[in-house]
Amino acid sequence: xxxxVLLTKKINFPLTYNSGVLGKFNVGDIVxxxxxxxxxxxxxxxxxxxxxxxxxxxxxxxxLNYKLNRNLIKFINSFSAYNxxxxxxxxxxxxxxxxxxxxxxxxxxxxxxxxxxxxxxNIEQKKALxxxxxxxxxxxxxxxxxxxxxxxxxxxxxxxxxILSKNNQVLILFPEITLTNQFEKRFRDFFGFKPFVWxxxxxxxxxxxxxxxxxxxxxxxILGARSALLLPFKSLKLIIVDEEHDASxxxxxxxxxxxxxxxxxxxxxxxxxxxxxxxxxxxxxxNNCVNNKYKLIKIKKRYQNYPLAKTKIVGVGLExxxxxxxxxxxxxxxxxxxxxxxxxxxxxxxxxxxLLICKKCGYRFTCPNCSVYLTYHKNFExxxxxYCGVKKEPNNKCKDGDDQCDFYxxxxxxxxxxxxxxxxxxxxxxxxxxxxxxxxxxxxxxxxEEIENNKIDIIIGTQLISKGFNFKNLNCIIVVDSxxxxxxxxxxxxxxxxxxxxxxxxxxxxxxxxxxxxxxxLTPNNFVLTESMIKNxxxxxxxxxxxxxxxxxxxxxxxxxxxxSAKSQELSFKGAQQLKTELKKISDIDILxxxxxxxxxxxxxxxxRLLIKSxxxxxxxxxxxxxxxxxxxxxxxxxxxxxxxxxFS
Numbered sequence: 001x002x003x004x005v006l007l008t009k010k011i012n013f014p015l016t017y018n019s020g021v022l023g024k025f026n027v028g029d030i031v032x033x034x035x036x037x038x039x040x041x042x043x044x045x046x047x048x049x050x051x052x053x054x055x056x057x058x059x060x061x062x063x064l065n066y067k068l069n070r071n072l073i074k075f076i077n078s079f080s081a082y083n084x085x086x087x088x089x090x091x092x093x094x095x096x097x098x099x100x101x102x103x104x105x106x107x108x109x110x111x112x113x114x115x116x117x118x119x120x121x122n123i124e125q126k127k128a129l130x131x132x133x134x135x136x137x138x139x140x141x142x143x144x145x146x147x148x149x150x151x152x153x154x155x156x157x158x159x160x161x162x163i164l165s166k167n168n169q170v171l172i173l174f175p176e177i178t179l180t181n182q183f184e185k186r187f188r189d190f191f192g193f194k195p196f197v198w199x200x201x202x203x204x205x206x207x208x209x210x211x212x213x214x215x216x217x218x219x220x221x222i223l224g225a226r227s228a229l230l231l232p233f234k235s236l237k238l239i240i241v242d243e244e245h246d247a248s249x250x251x252x253x254x255x256x257x258x259x260x261x262x263x264x265x266x267x268x269x270x271x272x273x274x275x276x277x278x279x280x281x282x283x284x285x286x287n288n289c290v291n292n293k294y295k296l297i298k299i300k301k302r303y304q305n306y307p308l309a310k311t312k313i314v315g316v317g318l319e320x321x322x323x324x325x326x327x328x329x330x331x332x333x334x335x336x337x338x339x340x341x342x343x344x345x346x347x348x349x350x351x352x353x354x355l356l357i358c359k360k361c362g363y364r365f366t367c368p369n370c371s372v373y374l375t376y377h378k379n380f381e382x383x384x385x386x387y388c389g390v391k392k393e394p395n396n397k398c399k400d401g402d403d404q405c406d407f408y409x410x411x412x413x414x415x416x417x418x419x420x421x422x423x424x425x426x427x428x429x430x431x432x433x434x435x436x437x438x439x440x441x442x443x444x445x446x447x448x449e450e451i452e453n454n455k456i457d458i459i460i461g462t463q464l465i466s467k468g469f470n471f472k473n474l475n476c477i478i479v480v481d482s483x484x485x486x487x488x489x490x491x492x493x494x495x496x497x498x499x500x501x502x503x504x505x506x507x508x509x510x511x512x513x514x515x516x517x518x519x520x521x522l523t524p525n526n527f528v529l530t531e532s533m534i535k536n537x538x539x540x541x542x543x544x545x546x547x548x549x550x551x552x553x554x555x556x557x558x559x560x561x562x563x564x565s566a567k568s569q570e571l572s573f574k575g576a577q578q579l580k581t582e583l584k585k586i587s588d589i590d591i592l593x594x595x596x597x598x599x600x601x602x603x604x605x606x607x608x609r610l611l612i613k614s615x616x617x618x619x620x621x622x623x624x625x626x627x628x629x630x631x632x633x634x635x636x637x638x639x640x641x642x643x644x645x646x647x648f649s
Contacts, residue, residue: 030063072233094232145298151303154190173249175246238274243277279499280498307513346478563597
């Protein structure tokens with residue numbers, strides 16, 4: 001008997017195989033089949049590819065002791081259709097590779113669910129919990145919005161506890177791997193057992209153990225990054241998306257998708273609730289709350305009623321100064337250090353200097369593979385590209401010159417700020433908290449532990465430190481550059497900055513009545529900074545919705561970006577023009593471009609962009625998929641489709 005088998009390949013349809021002597025198969029059965037000269041893993045699919053061609057079928061080799069349920073298959077199909085990704089690649093994200101099935105692992109989760117803890121919810125938290133519980137019977141999207149330090153985590157932990165106590169499964173998504181350790185600890189303190197964690201750094205053996213345990217309903221709760229959405233849960237009854245606004249939920253390479261949106265999609269297919277957690281929701285989420293599509297639940301006060309950090313605007317001039325940190329900011333920091341409080345200097349730029357410029361001829365070190373300048377990292381004594389990772393030795397010569405050049409280090413990074421801080425406070429313990437210094441899991445854990453144990457006085461941090469950390473002695477934050485420097489091509493730059501700084505401010509004063517966040521700025525009277533961000537961030541969201549509507553931008557219109565990449569600029573643009581000609585056959589869309597991408601070259605490939613605009617209520621992906629299938633372009637051209645883009649580079 002013939003069966004459709006979807007393979008973990010870049011294909012959008014199942015291939016036909018014969019069962020041979022293995023007998024009958026069911027939809028969702030995981031099998032191995034011959035493919036070319038190798039053996040591949042696949043799944044008995046729900047629909048066969050319709051064809052009039054006659055061909056000889058190969059035989060299925062083996063049936064494995066695992067299967068995908070119908071809901072997961074439906075999710076993979078819907079995921080593929082929405083994001084214009086091939087079904088085979090999405091299936092690969094679900095199954096991994098044959099390593100997940102080489103042997104049966106023993107899995108054990110200490111999920112005894114005594115569920116006793118010492119956390120007492122306050123009145124406001126209890127009210128929020130009751131509202132969440134009322135939404136748990138079927139598919140509902142609930143948005144738990146609470147100011148930083150309001151105890152949102154304990155509220156959704158309580159909701160998860162009710163689900164887990166009925167022998168069901170829960171998935172909790174978080175945006176950053178860096179948060180794993182602290183989040184694990186909070187989970188363990190609350191529930192009394194250690195959760196399994198799923199992300200890209202998990203070992204092959206651990207991934208196999210988790211995958212098998214989840215599929216057999218032996219593992220009840222997963223803390224996971226984006227890809228955890230495709231795990232084969234058997235009894236999934238709740239999905240929680242922590243920090244739903246975070247841009248890290250958007251997968252930008254391979255199969256491009258937004259994990260928050262896909263969490264909602266999977267919840268709808270499973271007919272289960274999904275909880276979106278945020279202090280300032282994304283524009284899309286906020287709009288759905290305004291329209292009563294999502295249930296909005298608010299917590300307005302901090303847990304134990306500690307006040308939010310006070311704010312102060314520190315104006316800085318454009319004149320050339322020796323230091324990037326102002327004297328006023330140093331004095332603010334000094335006041336808190338004298339009380340043995342911790343201070344954070346925040347700058348969301350890695351390395352030492354943004355670029356090196358020759359004072360004589362203006363030469364700048366650029367990446368040979370990408371259209372960006374190389375960032376100087378003094379700690380490594382390297383010039384590094386933050387897009388392709390290429391490294392160069394900094395020398396004192398211009399590209400073609402023989403003379404010794406005099407290079408000016410332009411634009412501060414965290415390493416430069418660290419130098420200034422150490423010079424001002426030579427007796428204080430200073431540590432940089434950025435991805436360059438968290439080179440492995442242990443290193444990250446060590447730095448976090450040092451901060452928690454008050455072994456560090458001053459932290460120099462990037463945006464990594466803004467997400468979910470709870471440092472009891474951190475009561476002062478200095479934002480070195482609070483000016484909204486987002487590129488003009490990014491319509492979300494201000495939204496991202498407001499969300500970032502709001503998260504950042506929440507790191508200060510969680511256990512103190514005297515805390516402060518100071519914003520250094522060139523524009524101390526900037527309305528967005530002084531009114532919208534500091535006094536009333538929701539005012540910005542309301543104004544932004546008005547602005548987006550008037551300009552026909554998301555969430556009132558749908559955008560789909562297509563990047564056309566090739567080894568030559570000419571070929572890239574030609575491919576883009578061919579694609580636009582094909583897309584013009586679709587009647588109900590607007591096509592913008594083609595234009596050169598703001599980042600015109602990445603990893604030796606030149607990039608052109610098309611932007612498709614349509615009504616937000618229309619599912620146009622099917623029509624676009626047909627256009628892409630009909631497109632006849634050079635095999636040297638690569639197309640990347642980004643539905644609902646948040647990055648416009």
